[in-house]
Amino acid sequence: MTIFKWLCSKRAMALAAAGAVALGVGMVATPNEAAAQCAIVNTSDDPDTTVGTFGELRDATTNPDGDNVAVDCTDSITSGDIQTDAVTTNEIADGTITSDDLGTDSVTANELANNAVDTDAIQDGAVTTDKIADDAVTWGKLSPGVRDRVNENQEGVAIALALQNPDLVGNETFGMSVNWGGFESSNALGIAATGVLGHDLFGGGDRLAIAGGVGFGLDKDTVGGRVGAQVTW
Incomplete structure (x- = not known):
């Protein structure tokens, strides 16, 4: 374990212009990500965790005291990849339908009211029961002379x-x-x-x-x- 820590400490850091840091053996630092084939996890009272290329802890080995754990970290997604491919809040906002759009294209209550047939027009054209009774020809409405004939x-x-x-x-x-x-x-x-x-x-x-x-x-x-x-x- 001591030899493993010594190898990692010899090639312990690589820095990029954007501030990315790679710790461990085989480290690579770019503006968007930091890569390291070897990382050290310190399990002491004040732990610091060093993460490799994809941030996934695998194949861990520990010494009998449980002070240090060495892992191989090779297959996860970096924070830079997530930021690049993510759908941003602005993209969601651009594709949404706002309340202003609904208000502009919708049919207002006033337009419906203007085209409706008002109650007076319906009443004027209606045929009431009184009118039917007045227009009907019944035997009782015939004059006595007509009935006699x-x-x-x-x-x-x-x-x-x-x-x-x-x-x-x-x-x-x-x-x-x-x-x-x-x-x-x-x-x-x-x-x-x-x-x-x-x-x-x-x-x-x-x-x-x-x-x-x-x-x-x-x-x-x-x-x-x-x-x-x-x-x-």
Whole structure:
């Protein structure tokens, strides 16, 4: 161990212009780093630690008293390498988005408010339930005269259905019929008759007959009638 310490002390230091220091055998000093293949670690009460090229303590041997430890230090990263490759605070700051940038490019509340449709416009274009009720045509809103005319027309349809002519067959010369007719809520009664006026009036065994009837509405006292003629052969 004494010989090891003597060898290290013979080539104990190398200095660089930037202040880097290399201690131990094979020392090299550059502006950014200090290198030494051999270093001494003093484990006395006031310890000083000398670190080699990469600052990693490996292959340590100690004497029986435990006063000194000799190590080979060859594979770590120097402080100069860390400073060279590190991302600095300035680089982070240059790439960040600041609150000023957000404020410049963002859409403000005033722009949204200016383009919005205001409440008055919505209310002016809205169709209210009152307007729907006013525009709707209901049976209750019709005048009594109009409602009476509608009922009379329905009763007239019922009268027409009740005016069915009787059928005459063979030598029959006259016939009558009584019928009932209904349409929607209207009802009517009808009386119809058919009579033969003559035979062979046009030659060839023809028969001429006339028919007619009258009907009465049961709700509005509506009266209707019909008359007609027929030639058969």
